[in-house]
Amino acid sequence: MKYRFLLSAFFIFLGPVSAFAEYRVFLLKISKKSATPGAPPDSRLVESTLDHVQYRYFYPVALDEDVTYIATWRCRGRTDNFKPLCPNPKGQNPAEASPQS
Numbered sequence: 001m002k003y004r005f006l007l008s009a010f011f012i013f014l015g016p017v018s019a020f021a022e023y024r025v026f027l028l029k030i031s032k033k034s035a036t037p038g039a040p041p042d043s044r045l046v047e048s049t050l051d052h053v054q055y056r057y058f059y060p061v062a063l064d065e066d067v068t069y070i071a072t073w074r075c076r077g078r079t080d081n082f083k084p085l086c087p088n089p090k091g092q093n094p095a096e097a098s099p100q101s
Contacts, residue, residue, distance in 0.1 A: 020076070021076070021077060021078045022074060022075065022076055022077075023049055023074075023075055023077075023078075023079055024049065024072055024073070024074050024075070025047055025048070025049060025072065025073055025074075025075055025085045025086065025088075026047070026048055026049070026050065026051050026052070026055075026069060026071075026072050027045060027046075027047055027069075027070045027071040027072070027088070028045070028046045028047075028048060028052055028055055028067055028068065028069060028070065029043055029044075029045055029046075029067075029068045029070050030043060030044050030045075030046060030061065030065055030066070030067050030068075031043035031044075031065065031066050031068065032062070032064055032065050032066075033064045033065070033066060045070070047085055049079065049085070051069065051072075052067045052068060052069040055067055071088065071090075073086075073088055073089055073090070
């Protein structure tokens with residue numbers, strides 16, 4: 001009976017306090033492996049809650065494409081109901097700072 005009381009007290013008083021949601025956003029660069037050396041790589045940037053390893057298994061990525069981790073940041077809150085991911089708190093993404101021509 002004593003353990004039931006302690007367990008109930010934990011869920012009633014400490015449960016809601018520790019129930020804050022957080023998630024991590026990853027900035028990934030997906031680039032095509034160039035067949036000809038010296039050719040500019042064809043690439044795109046993707047923001048996702050999946051890291052570079054998980055992304056390949058969850059989304060269709062061609063065999064000749066590399067998924068590279070560029071940056072990550074932590075966000076508070078939830079992502080339910082298709083809410084947009086929070087922006088990078090450091091401002092501009094590293095790849096956007098130096099545009100390719």
